Amino acid sequence: MSSTSRRELTNEKSVRAMETDESKVKENLPSMYSMSRMQSVKLLNEDEKQAESLFILEGITSDYFTKENPPKDWADVSFLIPHEAIRREMHAMVKSVEALNPSGYSESEAWRVLYFSEWYVDTFMVMVHEHHDAEEEIYFPWVATKAAPPDKLTKDHTSLVAMMDEIKEVCEAIIGKKGTGCSDEIAKLKDLVPAFVRDMSAHLKEEEGGVTPLIREHFTMEEEHATVEKILQKGGLTLARNFLPSIVCAMKEWASPGFNEEFKGSTPPPILHLLEKYYMPDYLSQVVPCRDAPTLDEKPTLSKVGCFGLPFCFGCIC
Numbered sequence: 001m002s003s004t005s006r007r008e009l010t011n012e013k014s015v016r017a018m019e020t021d022e023s024k025v026k027e028n029l030p031s032m033y034s035m036s037r038m039q040s041v042k043l044l045n046e047d048e049k050q051a052e053s054l055f056i057l058e059g060i061t062s063d064y065f066t067k068e069n070p071p072k073d074w075a076d077v078s079f080l081i082p083h084e085a086i087r088r089e090m091h092a093m094v095k096s097v098e099a100l101n102p103s104g105y106s107e108s109e110a111w112r113v114l115y116f117s118e119w120y121v122d123t124f125m126v127m128v129h130e131h132h133d134a135e136e137e138i139y140f141p142w143v144a145t146k147a148a149p150p151d152k153l154t155k156d157h158t159s160l161v162a163m164m165d166e167i168k169e170v171c172e173a174i175i176g177k178k179g180t181g182c183s184d185e186i187a188k189l190k191d192l193v194p195a196f197v198r199d200m201s202a203h204l205k206e207e208e209g210g211v212t213p214l215i216r217e218h219f220t221m222e223e224e225h226a227t228v229e230k231i232l233q234k235g236g237l238t239l240a241r242n243f244l245p246s247i248v249c250a251m252k253e254w255a256s257p258g259f260n261e262e263f264k265g266s267t268p269p270p271i272l273h274l275l276e277k278y279y280m281p282d283y284l285s286q287v288v289p290c291r292d293a294p295t296l297d298e299k300p301t302l303s304k305v306g307c308f309g310l311p312f313c314f315g316c317i318c
Contacts, residue, residue: 056254061087079212
């Protein structure tokens, strides 16, 4: 047996062991997933010039972190990692909505708006809700133990959730109609989605400008690491499945090759195995085509990797 085959067999066994005991998954995921995140950003504490070399500034989509105000340390990276992923998903979402035919679609072309709506309900909204819940229930209360995060951020969450719920209702109506006869719903999406993305982008900018200085001044990187572990423990593999592929794809645009390699290299084998064998293939062959459906030239063939090569899937893993 080749060394590659032995490694894959070992990783399969690790995943199987994780699957059989949900408590072990909850216990081990933080140390596995956040370890890669924090070991990578430790580089930023060692040398300021080295820190500058870790970023591709023109690839950063933030309105707060710019060439004139570049990210510089672990505090900045702690927000860039999730925010850049969300922003890229939103940019793609806007392109798709702009490409929707205002007149609606016939049955043969209904997949364009149907797939997009399913992506919004099943993937994007879940991902953003997980992010907001983590901030509201864990991260911001932790910041508040030593500092005062802006009250507006919590109020923003309330209004943003209401906007997302409104878009969800429209998407669910489209799904109920199987994508046909949806000109009214498409018109609503063309109004609601750009407004949401505008407000959400402003909110992310305010978090980056208002919270990173607080955690840098009042906390250590190790303290932030412990807080992130709580978030990951709560989210488990569901959080990793929904967020990690977007994070990795986004990092290829804003983080240097060296930073990406460090992030990947410090990711424990079971999580890396899940990412490379299941999460990322599913993201590229199912999630992205659904998200981008209105912009595609032809109907995509959607596919999802079965767990351990089986023709069915364990929801808790993949």
